[in-house]
Amino acid sequence: MNKTRPAPDIWLLIPILALLAIGMIMVYSAGSVLGFRNYGDSFYFVKRQLLFAALGLAAMFFTANVDYRVLKRLSRPALIVCFVLLVIVLIPGIGVVRGGARSWLGISSFGIQPSEFMKMGMILYLANWLSREDYDITSFTRGLLPPLALIGTAFGLIMLQPDLGTGTVMMGATLMMVFTAGARMKHLLGLGAAGVAGFAALVAAAPYRIQRITAFLDPWSDPLGKGYQIIQSLYAIGPGGLGGLGLGMSRQKYSYVPEPQTDFIFSILAEELGFIGGLAVLTLFLILIWRGMRVAMSLPDRFGSYLAVGVVCMVAVQVVINIGVVIGMMPVTGITLPLISYGGSSLTLMLTALGILLNLSRYAR
Numbered sequence: 001m002n003k004t005r006p007a008p009d010i011w012l013l014i015p016i017l018a019l020l021a022i023g024m025i026m027v028y029s030a031g032s033v034l035g036f037r038n039y040g041d042s043f044y045f046v047k048r049q050l051l052f053a054a055l056g057l058a059a060m061f062f063t064a065n066v067d068y069r070v071l072k073r074l075s076r077p078a079l080i081v082c083f084v085l086l087v088i089v090l091i092p093g094i095g096v097v098r099g100g101a102r103s104w105l106g107i108s109s110f111g112i113q114p115s116e117f118m119k120m121g122m123i124l125y126l127a128n129w130l131s132r133e134d135y136d137i138t139s140f141t142r143g144l145l146p147p148l149a150l151i152g153t154a155f156g157l158i159m160l161q162p163d164l165g166t167g168t169v170m171m172g173a174t175l176m177m178v179f180t181a182g183a184r185m186k187h188l189l190g191l192g193a194a195g196v197a198g199f200a201a202l203v204a205a206a207p208y209r210i211q212r213i214t215a216f217l218d219p220w221s222d223p224l225g226k227g228y229q230i231i232q233s234l235y236a237i238g239p240g241g242l243g244g245l246g247l248g249m250s251r252q253k254y255s256y257v258p259e260p261q262t263d264f265i266f267s268i269l270a271e272e273l274g275f276i277g278g279l280a281v282l283t284l285f286l287i288l289i290w291r292g293m294r295v296a297m298s299l300p301d302r303f304g305s306y307l308a309v310g311v312v313c314m315v316a317v318q319v320v321i322n323i324g325v326v327i328g329m330m331p332v333t334g335i336t337l338p339l340i341s342y343g344g345s346s347l348t349l350m351l352t353a354l355g356i357l358l359n360l361s362r363y364a365r
Contacts, residue, residue, distance in 0.1 A: 008064055009361035012291040015284040016339065016354050022269075022281060023340040023347075024049060029248050030268040031261030031342060045261050045342050052344040056351030063355030068363075071356070072303055075121075075128040082121035085114035086157040095161075103161040113345040115158045115166040120353050122154055122174055123310030130181040131302035137181050144187050147178060165321065165333035172317035177310045216331035230328050232257045233264050236271040237327065244274030261342040263334055266326045281340070282323070289316050292357055298364035311357045315350070 028046035035044035089095035089105050096104035096111055104111040126147060130137065137143040151174050158167040179188060204210065211226040219227030236252035239245060250271045253260045260268045270278045289312055296308035315338050322337040324330035336346045 005362050007362070008358035009291055009295065009364070012288065012295070012358060012361050015288040015291075016351075016358075019281070019284050019288070019339040020053060020351075022284075023265075023337075024053065025247070026265055026269050026272075026340060027261050027342045029250065029272060030253050030265050032248075033253050033255070034259070034261065037255070048344070049342055049347065052347045053351070056348040059348060059352040060355030060358070063352055064358040066359070068304060068307070068356060068359045071124055071307070072128050075125045079121045079125040082114065082118040083154070083157070086118060086154070089114045090157070090160055101161045101163050103158075103163045103166075111344075113163075113166070115161065115163050115170075116345040116349045118154050118158065119166065119170045119173065119314055120349055122151065122170055123177065123314065123353075124307065125150075126174055126177050127303050127307035127310055130177065130306050137178065137183050140184075140187050144178070144183050144191075147174075148191065151175070163334070165335040168321065168333065169314060169318050169335065173310050173314040176313040176317075177306050180309050181306060213331050216328070219328070226332075229258055229264065229332055230325075233267040233326050234328055236264075236267040240271040240274040240278075242275050244270070244272045244277055247272050262336055263322065263332075263341065264326055265341045266323060266337055269340070270326075285315070285319050285338075288312075291361070295357065295361045295364045299360060300363065300365065304360050304363060308357055308360045311353045314353065 024046060027049045028043065031045035032042040035046075036042045038044075041047075085105065090102060092102075094105070095102040098104050098111075103113050103115055105114060129135065129147060135143065137147075151171060155167045155171055158170070175188075211222070215222055215226035215230060219230040221227060223231055232252055236250065236257055239251075245251075250260075250268045252271055253268050257264045257267060266278065266281070269281065273280075292308060292312035292315070296305050296312060299305045299308060318335055318338050321330060321333060321335045322341075325332050325335065336343050338350050339347070341347075
């Protein structure tokens with residue numbers, strides 16, 4: 001290790017640690033009732049979250065200190081492993097079905113989501129690919145189509161589980177990388193139109209997705225069915241007001257909001273901490289994204305810049321979708337709020353990715 005290297009950007013580290021701390025508090029508060037009811041332990045979820053946070057922080061420390069250029073050599077084998085895991089998880093008897101999706105590998109309640117690994121694996125590989133000196137992304141057939149075909153293949157495997165939320169985050173982050181690399185706008189607009197048509201076909205192919213869209217447009221049309229989650233989420237946010245009901249005082253976590261410690265944890269946070277608490281969390285995310293993009297624009301090499309863009313966009317897309325769902329602006333997709341929501345694979349992988357971003361900040365001009 002080069003001892004003369006500067007320290008990581010402190011204004012990047014502070015929001016990461018602050019969000020993680022807030023997440024621990026809210027996982028306990030939001031999951032205490034469900035933990036006691038299902039497992040006889042109010043601390044069930046937060047104890048497991050602490051374990052995964054410890055693993056994630058160890059991984060973050062490692063990725064923040066190893067020479068990030070080593071990741072360039074590891075990008076291809078890492079992507080191959082991710083594709084293999086995506087195939088293995090689809091095999092009946094090996095992949096574990098949870099919430100109607102065969103997206104887990106593991107034993108009992110311990111498991112990993114290969115689709116979470118694919119998000120980072122694809123970002124890493126694309127950063128290497130797009131930064132090659134002989135690569136010309138302005139060419140439609142030789143430059144733009146090959147990475148899009150790779151992204152589409154990964155998205156297709158994720159949709160076979162199915163896991164539209166994680167697939168959407170991966171697509172959003174990687175397409176932003178392609179745009180940043182200099183792809184022509186007319187090519188992207190044309191493919192975007194085709195993508196919208198394909199997305200509509202995916203929605204139409206599964207009745208439950210159509211029901212989610214209908215519930216999004218009018219949740220009261222099915223208040224005890226597909227509209228239930230959105231309605232209960234809004235019931236949590238509304239009474240929170242400016243200052244909230246007080247930490248631990250949520251009413252909606254008493255079996256009204258389904259799985260309040262995961263996808264809808266922000267609604268419990270808004271209920272207990274109010275507009276001020278929600279705004280504080282969003283401000284921390286904005287600082288993280290701002291400093292991350294500042295790093296991306298200040299790095300001396302294209303690999304590092306594209307890698308930083310991918311990590312920052314992964315966080316940003318995930319935050320926008322999660323908050324959008326919670327406040328009823330987007331259909332329910334099953335996306336966790338980074339660093340806040342309960343979840344082993346998502347938390348560990350997010351901290352690992354943010355460690356890479358901290359590493360890159362050492363080299364920013």
